[in-house]
Structures are given as C-alpha cells and as structure tokens.
Amino acid sequence: MLSAPPVEAETVEVAPIEASPAFDVADTQALVMSNTAVNGEYFHLTLAAAGLAMNAKAGQFFNIACPATDKDLPYLRRPMSVYRVVPSKGEIEFLYKVTGAGTRGLATLRAGDSTAVLGPLGNGFELNPRWKNIVVVGRGVGLATLAPLAEMAAERGIKVTAILSARSRGLVMSVERFAASGARVEVVTDEDGSSDPDNVERMLLRLIEKEGADAFFTCGSNRLMLLLKRVGATFQIQGQVAMEQQMACGLGMCFCCVRNFSAPNGTEQRRVCVDGPVFPLSEALSW
Amino acid sequence: MLSAPPVEAETVEVAPIEASPAFDVADTQALVMSNTAVNGEYFHLTLAAAGLAMNAKAGQFFNIACPATDKDLPYLRRPMSVYRVVPSKGEIEFLYKVTGAGTRGLATLRAGDSTAVLGPLGNGFELNPRWKNIVVVGRGVGLATLAPLAEMAAERGIKVTAILSARSRGLVMSVERFAASGARVEVVTDEDGSSDPDNVERMLLRLIEKEGADAFFTCGSNRLMLLLKRVGATFQIQGQVAMEQQMACGLGMCFCCVRNFSAPNGTEQRRVCVDGPVFPLSEALSW
Amino acid sequence: MVDLRVKIGRMTLRNPVMPASGTFSEGLARVFSFDHLGAVVTKTITAERRGGNPTPRVAEVGQGMLNSIGIPSKGVINFIDHIMPEYAACSAPLVVSVSAPTAEAFADIVRQLNVPGIAAIEANISCPNIEEDGKAFAMRAKSTAVVVDQLRKATTLPLWVKLTPNTGDVGAVAQAAQDNGADALVVANTILAMSIDTETFRPRLGSIMGGYSGPAIKPIVLRMVYQCAQAVDIPIIGCGGIAATEDAVEYMLAGAAAVQVGTATFVKPNAMLDVVDGLTRFCQRKGIAKVSDLTGAVLDRGMTVDQLEALP
Amino acid sequence: MVDLRVKIGRMTLRNPVMPASGTFSEGLARVFSFDHLGAVVTKTITAERRGGNPTPRVAEVGQGMLNSIGIPSKGVINFIDHIMPEYAACSAPLVVSVSAPTAEAFADIVRQLNVPGIAAIEANISCPNIEEDGKAFAMRAKSTAVVVDQLRKATTLPLWVKLTPNTGDVGAVAQAAQDNGADALVVANTILAMSIDTETFRPRLGSIMGGYSGPAIKPIVLRMVYQCAQAVDIPIIGCGGIAATEDAVEYMLAGAAAVQVGTATFVKPNAMLDVVDGLTRFCQRKGIAKVSDLTGAVLDRGMTVDQLEALP
Ligand SMILES: Cc1cc2nc3c(=O)[nH]c(=O)nc-3n(C[C@H](O)[C@H](O)[C@H](O)COP(=O)(O)OP(=O)(O)OC[C@H]3O[C@@H](n4cnc5c(N)ncnc54)[C@H](O)[C@@H]3O)c2cc1C
Numbered sequence A, B: 001m002l003s004a005p006p007v008e009a010e011t012v013e014v015a016p017i018e019a020s021p022a023f024d025v026a027d028t029q030a031l032v033m034s035n036t037a038v039n040g041e042y043f044h045l046t047l048a049a050a051g052l053a054m055n056a057k058a059g060q061f062f063n064i065a066c067p068a069t070d071k072d073l074p075y076l077r078r079p080m081s082v083y084r085v086v087p088s089k090g091e092i093e094f095l096y097k098v099t100g101a102g103t104r105g106l107a108t109l110r111a112g113d114s115t116a117v118l119g120p121l122g123n124g125f126e127l128n129p130r131w132k133n134i135v136v137v138g139r140g141v142g143l144a145t146l147a148p149l150a151e152m153a154a155e156r157g158i159k160v161t162a163i164l165s166a167r168s169r170g171l172v173m174s175v176e177r178f179a180a181s182g183a184r185v186e187v188v189t190d191e192d193g194s195s196d197p198d199n200v201e202r203m204l205l206r207l208i209e210k211e212g213a214d215a216f217f218t219c220g221s222n223r224l225m226l227l228l229k230r231v232g233a234t235f236q237i238q239g240q241v242a243m244e245q246q247m248a249c250g251l252g253m254c255f256c257c258v259r260n261f262s263a264p265n266g267t268e269q270r271r272v273c274v275d276g277p278v279f280p281l282s283e284a285l286s287w
Numbered sequence C, D: 001m002v003d004l005r006v007k008i009g010r011m012t013l014r015n016p017v018m019p020a021s022g023t024f025s026e027g028l029a030r031v032f033s034f035d036h037l038g039a040v041v042t043k044t045i046t047a048e049r050r051g052g053n054p055t056p057r058v059a060e061v062g063q064g065m066l067n068s069i070g071i072p073s074k075g076v077i078n079f080i081d082h083i084m085p086e087y088a089a090c091s092a093p094l095v096v097s098v099s100a101p102t103a104e105a106f107a108d109i110v111r112q113l114n115v116p117g118i119a120a121i122e123a124n125i126s127c128p129n130i131e132e133d134g135k136a137f138a139m140r141a142k143s144t145a146v147v148v149d150q151l152r153k154a155t156t157l158p159l160w161v162k163l164t165p166n167t168g169d170v171g172a173v174a175q176a177a178q179d180n181g182a183d184a185l186v187v188a189n190t191i192l193a194m195s196i197d198t199e200t201f202r203p204r205l206g207s208i209m210g211g212y213s214g215p216a217i218k219p220i221v222l223r224m225v226y227q228c229a230q231a232v233d234i235p236i237i238g239c240g241g242i243a244a245t246e247d248a249v250e251y252m253l254a255g256a257a258a259v260q261v262g263t264a265t266f267v268k269p270n271a272m273l274d275v276v277d278g279l280t281r282f283c284q285r286k287g288i289a290k291v292s293d294l295t296g297a298v299l300d301r302g303m304t305v306d307q308l309e310a311l312p
C-alpha cells in the first residue's frame, strides 16, 4: 500500500453562473446532419447548430426534443452531454444509448430532419492550467461526457490517462478518440473481470505511484465514483464528477433534478442542471 | 315543369346487418403501397389488405389509424370511404382531403410504412337489378364515396349519369374514372356558376324527362341532398345518400355518430356507422 | 401456465379483463369472440326510454376524447327482451350497468333486473341525483350511502358500484359504498371536461361539457384506485385510460383486482384481447403464477405520501 | 395594432401571459427578457426554510408530467433579501406566490411581504390545511373562506387566490374566495395523480403521488375555468396545459382574463413569448381590436349543459 503523497491539493475554482448572463442559452431548431448507429446500443448524432451552441464545452449538455414515433410520444426533452463541438463546421455531436421512449424517438431522426435543442446548459469541467497529469475514469454512456474533456486537456498540455470501463470490448466507446487526443487508454471490461473496482483501484495506485495524478474525472458509474472519492481523499487528489438526474427544464426552474451533496453543515440539495452537472468529487454522494 | 311520372317506385330492401355475423370485420395492419398527392388538397392512398378487406363494397368505409407527426398527435381513427377495391392485387384504395390532424398525419405515410385499419364497416349502396338508369350527384370528397358505385352499376348493366360538382374544374375528382366506367359525366362548378342548385335541378328534370331515372345517389353536399330529396319526392324516385358524422368506434358501440332521421312516428336517432353510412334519401334529414 | 382467474366477491372471472360500460356492444362480436373476456358489461340502461345528448357528441383532445353521449336507452323491458338474448350464447358473465335519477328509481330498476342470465349489477352512480342539487350521487359520501343502501336491499345479485372521479374525496365515497353493501367498486367514470373550437368560438360538444376518457386520464384514476384500495377491503375494478398490458398491470399493482378497457377499444378494437394475452406473457416473464398476485403489489413500503407536500 | 392589455382588478398588465408558479425562475432570463411578459410569478415561498420531497420528483406521463417537488423554500427573509433584487430591473409586475399550513401563518407571511416591489400576492391555497384534516384549503368552500378572509385582512396588495382542481365543487370554492375578498382567481394547480413502474413495481415518484400538469390536463381545467366564470365576477387567470396560442385563446373564451404557462416552458422555453406574439396575430386575423374581448366570448348561447346527462 502506498501512503498519501506529500503534494498539496489545489482547489479548482468552479466559476458560479452569473445571476443573469444575458441570453447565453439558445433555444433553437437544429438540422440533423447525420444520426448513425455506432453499435447495437449507441447512436451518434450530428447537428448543425451554429451560434451559441458553439460555446459549449466538455461537461455541459443540451436539452433535446425527441420525435414521436408509432409507439412512443416522449413529452419532455432529454438532456444529452456534448460529445464534440466542431466550430469550423458549425456542428455539435452527441453520443447516446437507446434506452427508452426519448432515445428511441431520437434514433428515428434522419439527415435533413430537424429537432429543437436548448443549450449549452450547466457547468462543464474545469481544468487548472498548472496541472500536469489527470486521470479520467468512465463507464458506459459516461464516456460520451468525458471524451471531449480528454481533448480539452490535450490542448492545454495536460497529460491524460483514461480508464474506460464497459460490459464488453465491443461496447467500449470512443477508444480511438481518447487515443487520438494523446491520452493513454486502458480498457477494462466485465467480460474479462478487469473492470472490477479492486482491479481499477490497483491501476490507480500504480498510476499515482509512477507519475502522480493532479485530478480525477469521472462519469457514468456510482461504484467508480465512490472508488475515486476514496482514493482521492486518501491521496488528497481532487476531482470532478459529472452527474445525472431526471430533468424537466434543464434551466434551474423546476427543482426536479436535485441530489444530495455534502456541505459544511451536513447535506444539501443541489440542482444537477444549474449547480452541475459537474460537481466536486469530494462533495458528491452515492446515488 | 314536369309532372310526376306514372312509374311506381320500387322499394330497395337494404339488408339489415345480421346480429353477430361472425368476424366479418378485420382489425389489421395494412402495408402502404403508395400515397400520392392528387392535387393541392387530395391524396390517393393504396393499401395492401387482402382478406376481409376484399369484401368491401361501394359506400362502406374503414376506420384508419393516422400517424403522429411533429405537430399533430391524432388519437382516434378516421373513417374513410372505400374508393376502390382491386381483388386481383389484394389492394384497397382511398381518396382523402387533407383537412386536419388526422389527414395531415395520413399524408405523411410512405410506401413501405404500415398502418392499422378496421373494416369493412357499415352498409354500402344497394342496386336493384331491375333498374336501368341511375343518377349520381356528388360534390367534393363525396365523389370518393360515389366513384366505386358507378363501376358497380356498370357491372350490372345499369346506366349511370354522374353530375360532379366542385369549386373549380381543377378540383373535380375522378372524372376519368366515372367516364371509364361508362357513365355519362356532367361537371358543374362554382367557378362558372353551373353548380348552382337551380341549374342542377334543371339538369335533373331534363334527364328525368329524356330517359327517366330509377334512383338517385348522393354524397358530400347537404344542398344537393335536399334538392334530390325534393325532386325524388315529386317524381317518386327513390334514392340513397351516404352521410358523414364524427365517429369514434365505427362499430356501433359508442353512439357518437348519431343523426336524426324521419321515422314513422316523428324523428329517430340512428348511428351513421352501423345503420348507415348509406341511408334512404327519403329518411335523411338536413345536416 | 399462468392462472388468470380473479375473484370479485363471490364471482370468479376467467381473467381480469372486461369492457367499460358504454364502450362496448354486440358490434364488437364482429371482430372477436366475447368468450375470451373476463366479463361483459353493458351500456348503462335506465328504466325509461331516453334520448341522449345533441351532436357533436365526441371531440378528440390530445391522447383521449371527450364524449357527451348521455345515456340514450330503450328502457329496461327492451333490454330484457331484445338485448339480453344476444348475449345468451356468450360464456362470459353478463354485468348490467344501470342508472336512475333517484335512489328509489335505482332500486326499482335493479328489482326488474332480477332475472336469470344476469351475473351482476353495475350501478353507475356517477349520474346526477335530482333529489338533491343535481350533483352525481358518487360525488359525496352521504348520497352514495343512501343509494347503495337502497340498491343493496333491492337485489341479491353481486352489486358493483361505479364511482365518479369528479369528487374531492374518493376514499370516503368508496368507504360509504362498502359500508352500505357494495360487493365491488368500479373506479372510475369519465372526468368532466370541455373543449372550445378557437375558430368558431363554439364548444366542441353539443352539450358544452362532457366526459374525458382515454390514456390522458390514467394517472389521475390510477391515483384514485390506490386511494380507494387503502380505504376499503372489497375488490376494486380499475377503469381509466387502459390501452395496453402495462396499463392493466399498473392498475393491479395499485390495488385493482380486475380492469375495464374503454376508449382504447375504439382505437384498437382488439385491445382487450391484447391485454388478456399480454397479462399471461407478463406474468410468465416475471415468474408470477397467479395474475391476482399483482393486486396491490406496488412496492410502496417505507415510502410515504408527504401530506404537507403532495399537493404543490 | 391589437391592444394586448388586460385588467386584473386594479392592475393593468401589458399582456395576458405570465408564468405559472414553480415553473419559472431567473434561469429563464438566459433565454429571453422578462420585459415581454404580462407579469412574473415566483415559485411558492413559505415563511420558513423547507426541504422538499424525495427524488425521483418527476415522471413523464403521456402528454404531461407528474411532479412531487413539494415546496422547497429558503424562507421569506431570503426571498426579500436575495431573490427580489434579481427582479428589480424587470419591468413586468412581480407576483409573489405564498403558502402556509394554517390560515394564521398565511396571514403572517403575507404581512411580511408588504414591501415595495411586490405587485400582487398569489395565495397557493392548494396546500394542506394542517388545522383541519390535512386537506388542501381550496378543496372546500368553508376552509377557503376562512383563509381568504385572513389574507384579505393582512394585506392591501391585490390578492390572487390559486385554486386546486382536486375538488368536486370548484364553483363554490371560487365563490367563497370572491366573497371573502379575493381580487382574482388562478385556476388551477396540478391534479393529484400517480404512476407505477411495471418493471420494478415501485411508484415512479419518490413521494408516491404528485401533481399532473401539461397538455393532458387542459380539458379538465378549462372546464373549471368555465364553471368559475359562471360563479364569480372577479377576473380569472387560467392555468393548465397551455402550450400554444390556441390554448390561451381557448381559456380566454371560456372566461379567463389572463393565462399562466407552466410545464410548456420546460418543453419549449420560448412558449410564453410565442403565445404573446401568437395572440397578436390571432386577433389581427380575426379582426379583434382588444385581446380582452376574447374573455368569456365562447358562443354557448342557446346551448345548455344537460344536467341529467353531462356526467355519463
Ligand atoms: C446532464 C445529463 C447528460 C446526459 N448525457 C447523456 C448522453 O450523452 N448520452 C446518453 O445516452 N444519455 C445521456 N443522459 C441520459 C439521457 O438524458 C436519457 O435520460 C437517457 O438516455 C434515457 O432516456 P430515454 O428517454 O431513452 O428513457 P426513458 O426511460 O423514456 O426516460 C424516462 C425519463 O427518465 C429520464 N431518464 C432516464 N434515464 C436517465 C438518466 N440516466 N439520467 C437522467 N434522466 C434519465 C429521462 O430523461 C426521461 O425524463 C444524460 C443525462 C443527464 C442528466
């Protein structure tokens, strides 16, 4: 076992949303450029959405209207993390898993259709320019949220190690994309047992020992979040977690999306849509 | 003015629906073969619907499920008259006018889609084998209902004169089809004033004088129905009218579709879906 | 095999699926055989001949419809002489829905229906009580108690009492029905509603207001079934917006012993059969041997309705 | 130009469109300027700090949603010190929604809100009255009368009273509010409803039941607005399922002087602006000079609600 390293953790200042930043959220109809199946479960959606949408950054999300189908009449919009922004083309991409009424509807979109999107919403990931190494641990659809973070880090010269977890190799998303950004990628799966938290913990400890880690980032798994919280606390490595909660408005109006967080005096409810979806790992609680 | 002709009107026995004829109505998913715009307002829908649907005859209808669209979520089915049955291909055709939520939804159907249909429903037109000449007077979408009647009459060697009324020449439906069945076709329009009831009455009187008329058939216009009722009463020419009323079930269950009819003791409510939609002209009342 | 039988008081139904009153008639026999149903329920009949409401009697509203059919009826004699024989060959028990404007008239019609071939009476007490202020009997516990008491004395047939959702206190009404001898409750009738054509400025129903039914009302009536299940011990038959197997399951979980399918039959004439088949498949998949095990099986233990917050 | 102004008692609003309480907050200022609205209405506040309900707090059901937010509140002091200043620059009048568990506590909070910058009070009396049996004040005329009377004595601000649809007698409740000094009525809050997950058998809301809102409830609440308009003379603000111009027109025809848009804003954040613009276009097309001419303009003359048949 390693003992905690002597480096002192730095606090990242997550900028609070200003009271009423004028009209920085677009409510617009976006043209579908493509919408293709990535594997049996995931779809990749590209929308033309110039303007405000281009300001979107890793960890932020859009609230997307999902078409009605023969079987489903989704009523509320569905929050979807920004998977990629391509300013040169005025395009924004999403990666989603077909699960229920909304995503089944989304999957029927064809190039040339359009759908309503609201965003960018929420607070994205924050990177401290002084960081050298960060560790990104994600699972399932959480990888959609983390993928653009790897590129953001690369642009700022921060080295990324990505531990990508999934049920099976075939279902690990975005390996190439993480790799292309320069990240070192480790794939762990349920299939070969490598995704077991104990094993991931061993990997983390090795990493910390070898080159240190300035911050942890995670999304998509409660077990992995708890692991990172614990390891982070032990080694005083701060972190950020992107959380999910059922939403209606995405704008802080309805209070549907609250979760409990640890606060100086006990726990406190915060709205995932405006207070997050990215929260300090140390304050996030099990879900 | 003509006086009433001496011929005695024959009573057509419209066969009552048997109490529970076993399963003569199909509830089935039908494949769309084509669905094309006929002009600015009308669409022509062809469905593959072998089986019971092939028993459909002129004047009967189907209750058709209409797809949801971006803007409309039609809930109830929409009744549509049988426009043509092609037993050799197992196909059934409809002609409809795009008016509201349901027909806007129908208009989005593409070849290869499928939709649920229930039918054949209601009582169709009846032809007495002893008849020689009938006069068919229709307007607007009512022509969809009357077109197959002309062919049915031709098959039985009954001569048909069709007076087809519309706002303008461009909107008269099915002229060729009536003509191809051997019917003599007269087109009257609002545009040139020829559709005026007074003019149609003059045409009818001429017809009756020249070759007589054994029965009148009409659909689609209250004014024309009243005219035929009056002329028919004067000359003791019986007739049949296909009526419309808002429906829910189409099967006689909900009692939504009632209209008033004259009955031996005053007026009586009847269900358009099962007691009609074809009724004796003499019993039909203004709507 | 899954056991689909359910008990409603002393009756055992082949399965828990039946039509809702007024949304079913002999016409449906042209689509499928009624032998597949748990029971058949007639359109409400009255003692005398009645006309029904002006047209339009139907308006489509979202995922549902408004109707103002009223209760056109050819009277009880016509029913016994002409309608009942049509159901004679059907193996499903015949439940006859009745209505009347006073408690006494209710008792009268029920007495007339004391004939062989009728398996149960469904008292549609959602109709107005003309002796009080014209409000439906089932809007208040007191008027419910009076009419159910009279009905109970008038018949030995199983007595189902159909409640209205247009009340602020369905639990108390349910209890009044139970306390005065109802064998089962049907929850519920349509919700009073309205629609106006914004082009013509005219109400879309000939009688201005009408009853709202279909999928849109399901969450409201489901809540009432749950409330009634906590208030009474007699079986509850859930009715409101059921269109598919999951809807029937949802009602049973909330406390219903059986279900009635109404408006869905207009849109999908085979809806009832689909639910019967679907219940078998659902129970098989979930490893449930008897469909009746679903009744009241909602996992609400440890959860509480926050009295202070349930109503925003 | 179409005159969009409407009068609510002694207030004149720029146009008849405003948000429904709890479906609106400063966050929407990131999408459009509140200066376009007839008024702004806050989320309900209480005297004390409150937590709100367990999650999940939202469930999508058909064309609508269930919520069990409850009334989380940071208290009235926090509201005056921190929330009110955020609306200071906004030209639309600020309506503050309040709630309390007793009539006295209601009066108390209203007294504390007697500060400049508040244009009117909206009393959310759909919340439970803990002094009686926990039923919402607005479920009965008597408890409505008591609480409105106290509120009236406690403030000189315009007093809007928000009713609940979970009552069997909204007309009588409306009249009780008017008789005890309400300046306007808001009709109505959400409808109590429920949904169960048929896979997990668990209620889909953490607090089992919740409030149903959105397009699905429109025909029900519209009927209540029509009934209230016949029962009272004070202005009615319609609220329930309004998502587009035609919905607002429908409510005004039924008798509403103004409208509140709730859930639709979650689905279409610009819904309120669309309705404002749409009302101008609608009136232009119809040759209507003043939008207020729509109020109560339904063409129901000569039509009657058949008391005997309206409820099937
Ligand atoms: C900030 C945020 C970002 C997200 N990003 C992505 C993404 O990039 N890709 C992706 O596939 N999914 C993402 N999700 C989950 C997504 O919003 C959908 O909820 C989920 O895909 C299932 O929706 P559905 O309509 O198919 O399922 P349904 O079962 O029809 O959903 C019913 C309701 O539950 C909600 N719901 C269901 N699952 C979740 C969930 N995991 N989190 C929150 N609400 C849920 C839905 O939004 C909807 O309101 C994100 C959620 C949040 C909160």
Ligand SMILES: Cc1cc2nc3c(=O)[nH]c(=O)nc-3n(C[C@H](O)[C@H](O)[C@H](O)COP(=O)(O)OP(=O)(O)OC[C@H]3O[C@@H](n4cnc5c(N)ncnc54)[C@H](O)[C@@H]3O)c2cc1C
Pocket: B061, B074, B076, B077, B078, B079, B080, B081, B082, B094, B095, B096, B097, B098, B099, B100, B101, B102, B103, B104, B141, B144, B145, B243, B244, B245, B246, B247, B277, C060
């Ligand atoms: C027996 C019968 C046969 C019909 N045959 C045809 C046909 O062959 N071609 C055709 O175009 N139309 C036909 N109609 C009318 C058709 O059913 C539709 O109602 C009409 O096309 C408008 O529907 P919508 O959904 O587009 O309009 P909406 O305005 O959305 O309709 C709303 C409601 O009103 C009803 N409705 C509207 N117009 C009528 C109408 N004229 N008659 C009855 N109900 C109406 C609809 O069915 C629906 O329930 C027939 C009607 C009946 C009763």
Ligand SMILES: Cc1cc2nc3c(=O)[nH]c(=O)nc-3n(C[C@H](O)[C@H](O)[C@H](O)COP(=O)(O)O)c2cc1C
Pocket: B254, B255, C020, C021, C022, C023, C043, C044, C067, C069, C070, C071, C097, C124, C162, C188, C189, C190, C211, C212, C213, C214, C215, C217, C239, C240, C241, C242, C260, C261, C262, C263, C264, D312
């Ligand atoms: C057209 C129509 C007619 C109805 N007639 C009656 C009736 O005669 N008696 C009765 O008790 N309920 C009647 N109802 C109510 C239904 O039985 C049922 O309670 C209601 O529609 C809710 O169920 P659903 O949503 O499945 O339709 C009628 C409903 C409809 C739609």
Ligand SMILES: Cc1cc2nc3c(=O)[nH]c(=O)nc-3n(C[C@H](O)[C@H](O)[C@H](O)COP(=O)(O)O)c2cc1C
Pocket: A254, A255, C312, D020, D021, D022, D023, D043, D044, D067, D069, D070, D071, D097, D124, D162, D188, D189, D190, D212, D213, D214, D215, D217, D239, D240, D241, D242, D260, D261, D262, D263, D264
């Ligand atoms: C998420 C949510 C929160 C709500 N909170 C409140 C509230 O705090 N106070 C209140 O009076 N009504 C509240 N309501 C009810 C709405 O103000 C409105 O009366 C109801 O939603 C019906 O309107 P709609 O169908 O347009 O949403 C809330 C509704 C929703 C959906």
Ligand code: FES
Pocket: A246, A247, A248, A249, A250, A251, A252, A253, A254, A255, A256, A257, A258, A271, A272, A273, A274
């Ligand atoms: S989704 Fe509405 S407050 Fe977060």
Ligand code: FES
Pocket: B246, B247, B248, B249, B250, B251, B252, B253, B254, B255, B256, B257, B258, B271, B272, B273, B274
């Ligand atoms: S449409 Fe149902 S009875 Fe005619």
